[in-house]
Amino acid sequence: MLIFEGELLMEYIVHKFGGSSLADEVKIERVVNIIGTTPQSVVVSASGKTTSLLKKSIELALENKDSTKVIAQLTEHHLSLISALCPEDKTLKNTFESDVTHLKQMLTTIALSGICGDALEYFILGFGELWSAQILTGALQHKGINTEFIDASKVLFIDDNHKPVSVDWQRSQQAVDQKFNDRKHKTYIITGFIAQNQEGVRSILGMNCSDYSSAIFAKLLQASKLVIWTDVAGVYSANPQVVKTARQLKQLSYKEALELAYFGASVVHPLTINPMMEMGIPIEIKSSYEPQKQGTEIIRALDKTNLEQYLIKGLTSISNVALMRVQGAGIIGVSGMAAKVFSVLEQSQVSVMMISQSSSEYSICFAIEAKLAKRATKALERHFKAEIERGDIEHIYCETGYAMITAVGDGLRAQPGALARVIKPLADAKINIHAITQGSSERSITVTVKKEDEDLALNLIHQQAKNPPVQEIVIALIGVGGIGAELVNQLKQQQQVLHKQNINLRLVAVMSSTKLLCADDLLLESELLHQLKASDCKADTNALAKYLQSISCAHKVLVDATASVGIARAYVDFLAQGIHVVTPNKYANTQSMDYYRKLRQVARNHNVTFKYETNVCAGLPLISTLETLQKTGDKIHKIQGVFSGTLSYIFNEVNKGKSFVESLMLAYDKGYTEPDPREDLSGMDVARKVVCLAREIGVSLELSDVEVQNLTPENLRSCSKEEFLKKINSHDKELTQQLKVLQGKASALHFVGEVSDIGEAKVSVASLVQNSPFVSLDGADNMVLIYSKRYARSPMVIRGAGAGVEVTAAGVFGDILAISN
Ligand SMILES: NC(=O)C1=CN([C@@H]2O[C@H](COP(=O)(O)OP(=O)(O)OC[C@H]3O[C@@H](n4cnc5c(N)ncnc54)[C@H](O)[C@@H]3O)[C@@H](O)[C@H]2O)C=CC1
C-alpha cells in the first residue's frame, strides 16, 4: 500500500524486530533509531530470553519447584529497561508490576494443581511480547514520536484448536481497519506471537511465530514491504559456522525461502511466506546491528542473472534425524498402506520430514526427528501388530544418527544434471547416501547421510552451488626450497585468475624439515617463510595429515617438494586418507617395485591421484604423453634422452670451453641440481628417471638394474655435501680433461639415458656424431626420443628446459590443477 504523507506518496512498511534486537537498552535504542519518525507498524518479539524464562517458570511450577529466581530475573530485566528507556512512564511500570503479580498467582496455581493446560501456558508465554511492545512504545514516545501500543490479542483472531492455527481473516481485517485508522500520522507497536482464540482468550500463533505475526499484519495493513530485523545481515547460502565459503544471499524467491525454512534454515518461520507470496509483498531480512548493510530480499521473481548464476541457492541441514523403514513382501500392492503408516504417525504427533517409497512398494522409508524415533516405532508396532505376526510386515526398522541435507534453488528446476550436482561430490568423497528425494517442485533435493558425514557433505555440495561449480583444492606443501618457494609464488600469482575460472586454491599448510605451519589460506600471507620459521609447531607428517583430515574439501593435495626418502615413504599414509599426492621428488617412484605397486593400489582404493609429471624432464609433458600413447594403443619400444638438466648444462658449457666445475657451480646456483649435486654427477638422478620411465612403459625395473656411469671423483663420493662443495674445485682440471678425452673426435658429448621394453637400461656419457639430435641442445635443455609402434621410423621428440625452479614448479602446478578435473 502507498499512503499520502502531505504531498508525498510513500511506502507503508511493516517491521518485525526479533528478541535479539530488543535484548537490552542499547539494542532497543538502536531499534528506536531505525524506526525513526516515519509512521509505520512494528511487530515485536519478547526481549532477549524472556519467552524461555517464562517457559522455565512454568516447568518449575509444574515440578512444584521454586521459580522466584526466574521471576526476579524477568522483573529486574524489564524494570531496568523501563527505567532506562521511559523513566517517567509510571503507568507502564504499574502495568508491568501488576502483570508480574498475576504471573506469580498463576504459577502458584500450577504448582498447587500440578497442571498447566495449553490455554494457561499460552496466556503466560504471551506476557513477553506485551512487555517488549509496551517498552518500545514508551521509548519512542519518550523521544516525542507519535506512537501507539497495540495488543494483538485485541485485533488478531485465530482458531487454535488445530496446529498450525488458522487466522480469521475477515474478523481480523475489520478490527485492524478500525484500530489502525491513524496510520498516516502514527507509528504502531504491535505484539508479535499472540492473538485471541475462538474462546476470546489470549493465545499464541505457535512457538517462534512472531515472524508469522508480522506477515499477518503486513497483509492486513496491505504493506508495501515487510522488513524482518534480526542479528545477522540476511540469509546465508549455508551455515557459515560449518561452511566457511557460505555467502550472503541478495535475493531469494518466496518458494526458495519456503523450502529453506521448511528444511530447517533459520531464514524466517515457514508460515511467514504464504501471506506475503499471496499478496506479492516483498520481505527483506536485515541486521538491526548493521542497519546500513544490504540484507536479503525475498520476492516473487528473481532477476535472471541471479537465477542463472547459482543452481543451488541455499543449503540446510537437520542434524538429528532417524530413518525409519516399514518393510515386507506383504505390503506390496496393498492399497492405502502408506496412508495407514502416515496416519499412525500423525496420531502420535510425529511429523515426517522426508518420504521415499521403493517402486516395488516393498518398503516405505521416511525420516523423522531422532527424538521421536521411539514413539514412532512403538506406535507403528502397536498398530501393525497383526501384520507383523502374519509376516506381511517383516520389520519396522528405525535407526538414528543421520542428518538430512537439503539443497534448494529455483535454478534446480528442470535442469538436467541437477541431481548429479548433489550426489556426485558425495560419491567422490565416498559418503554414502541413505535416502534421497527431489521435491516435486524440483526446487529442492534432500539427501540423508550419516551424521558424521554432515559437515563434509554440506561443504562438498556447497562447492557445486555455482554455475559452473567451483572446484576447491586445498594444498599442503612439504619442502620450501627452490621448487617449493617458486610454487608458492606461482600459486599466489594465479589465485585470482583461477578464482575467476571457478577454481579456488587454498594453501593450508607448509612444512620445512623442522617446522609446520597451518592456516586457512597461507597464500594470503606476505611473510610466509618467516612465519614458518616462527611457528611453534614441529614438522610432523602425522600432524599434517590430521590437519588435512579436519578440512572439508573434495580435493586435498599433498605436494612434496623435497628430495627426502622419508617423505616419499609417507605417501601411502596420505593416499590412504583420501589425500592426493603431487611430487617432483623421484624417490617414491624409484623405491622397490613392491612399493611402486602399493602406491598405485592404495591410490586406486581410495579414489585419489598420485601425480609426478616433473619426475622426468621437469615441466615437459613426458609422463602424460607416455600415458596417452599407451592408452590409445601404442606400444613403446625404447626411450632415449638427455634427462638431466644439470648435466646437459655442464656438457653444453664445457663444449663451449667453460671449465667443468665452473659450469657445475653455475648449474647449482641456477637451481638445476639436486639438493646434493652429486646425485646428478653420479648419474643416479638420471638412473632414477630411467627407472621411472621403464615402469611407465610396463617394465619391472629396479634401480640396481641400471648400468650407471659415475662422474663424481672417487674421494668425494662419501663425504658431506659441504665438504664436496669445498673440495670439488681441486678436481676441475681432471674433470674437464676427462671430458675432453671422452669427446675425442666426436662432435659433442652428452649424458644420455636409455631404456627399452625388454628392460635394458643404461645411463652414461655418449660421444655424439654431428647429425645426432642431441648435438643441438643448449642450456639446461632436455631432449627425449620416444620410439614406438606408431613412431617407429622417426621417433616422437620432446624438447625443452629440463631443470629450473620456474618450469618445474609450473609442472607441479599443472599436476595440482589436473586433479580437479
Ligand atoms: N630443481 C629442479 O630443477 C628440479 C627438481 N626436482 C625435484 O624437486 C625436489 C626439490 O628440489 P629443489 O627445490 O630444487 O631442492 P631444494 O634443496 O631447493 O629444496 C628442497 C627443500 O626440501 C627441504 N626438506 C628436505 N627434507 C625435508 C623434510 N623431511 N621435510 C620437509 N622439508 C624437507 C629442504 O630443507 C629444502 O628446503 C627434488 O626432489 C628434486 O629432485 C625435479 C625436477 C626439477
Ligand SMILES: N[C@@H](CC=O)C(=O)O
Ligand atoms: N637435478 C635434476 C633436476 C630435475 O630433475 C636435473 O638437473 O635434471
